[in-house]
Amino acid sequence: MNVSKIDLNLFVVFDAVYTTRNLTRASEILCITQPAVSNALARLREMFNDPLFVRTGNTMAPTPVAKRAIGPAREALRLLQTSVSANQTFEAATAEITFSFSMGDIYEAAIFPRLYPLLAGRAPNVRLNNFKVPREEVASALASGQLDFSLDGPAFHNEPDICRYLVAQDRYVLAARRNHPAVPDSIALEEFLALQHVGLLQDKEQPDQVEIAMERLGLRRNSMIQCNHLMTIPVLLMKSDLVACVPYHFCKHFDLHWCELPFEPPRLEYTLYWHLSVDQDPSHCWMREQLTEAVQNMRAAVDLAR
Structure with a gap:
């Protein structure tokens, strides 16, 4: 195999299909057409000389070859993202960026009123969006970049690419x-x-x-x-x-x-979740710091006395 001719975008599609087990859902989170996903999958199958996924009802089940390949593929994508992010800086005072969250209102009511005053003084053009994504879809939404963060209780125990931190x-x-x-x-x-x-x-x-x-x-x-x-x-x-x-x-x-x-x-428990691919991204690191600072007085809440 001529490595110089490998299209890295194919592995982004591979990751999305592996995560969602569905071509339509993969196309939605990647914001490309389903025929484009099918075409990329066909090229991957030719490259690996393996079907990679077989249809089982409404699910695309990975073959043994796909299961062996997903770890190295994700690690390669993570290293590429880390390499790019390492050469970037995040200037909060002038940044114009929107962070997307998924959390229920019990978390939203506790976090946003504490977080926004910090952002208003330090990063006036940073915006926050929160929309509820079904829990079973959060991991794929984080992987695709549709979500930046999720706040929830204990979850995603079997997702090695999901990072977590108990913020409060x-x-x-x-x-x-x-x-x-x-x-x-x-x-x-x-x-x-x-x-x-x-x-x-x-x-x-x-x-x-x-x-x-x-x-x-x-x-x-x-x-x-x-x-x-x-x-x-x-x-x-x-x-x-x-x-x-x-x-x-x-x-x-x-x-x-x-x-x-x-x-x-x-x-x-207020646990913050994000995808491994953005773990070293300067903007994500900065936002995690702001979240931690905003809710630091809540970390010992279970030990408070009247």
Whole structure:
């Protein structure tokens, strides 16, 4: 094989098809046509003298040759990206760049209000976008560059090309309106169970973490409402005698009374994820530093005392 004639763009396509297992999805994340993906795949098959992927239902399953090739291919692409990035600098004060995130509103409500004031003073032309990408698609979106970062709990355990860093953590507390007649500065378990609660159910496959913790204790809250959006909860609390278990740092943003839960509260972890290909990119390194600084007071939240 004449190495000088190898088109590196073919390996970008190879990575996308391997990650998505789907030609249409690969074409979407690469922003090229599906025929272009098929043409690149045909050239790769000729190069390797192997089909590389075989169709199994709606999935393109990799062959043993593809499985052996993906590691070196990704490493080559990473080294190329690192080499290019090493010769770049990032001037935050004059940079005009948009960082794309995927995170739920429980993370957005905690991160963006703390991050933006830093950016406004240091990088006035840096913009932030957040749009929810299904968890099963986040890894491929990070690999393709569609996303720069994802913020989530523990995830992507089997994705070696996904970098991660625990930027912050929080704990749940019981929140209620000011002067709530049944919520003192501390509350017993029996009193807690007698209250009428608001729950947060954003995903049936990801139940409320407080509910999980209580089920382990053989307990159940008296949940009157299950909300899909975190920001609805403070409005409900301020207009009723309902209570809710919410993250401590979220509660602090509103004129709410709060007290510790009468059992060990679950931890809420804020883990930042990004793709290995941009690990050394100056702009990404800078943004990770800003995120870490913005939420540094949240890292020890589980140890805070009233």
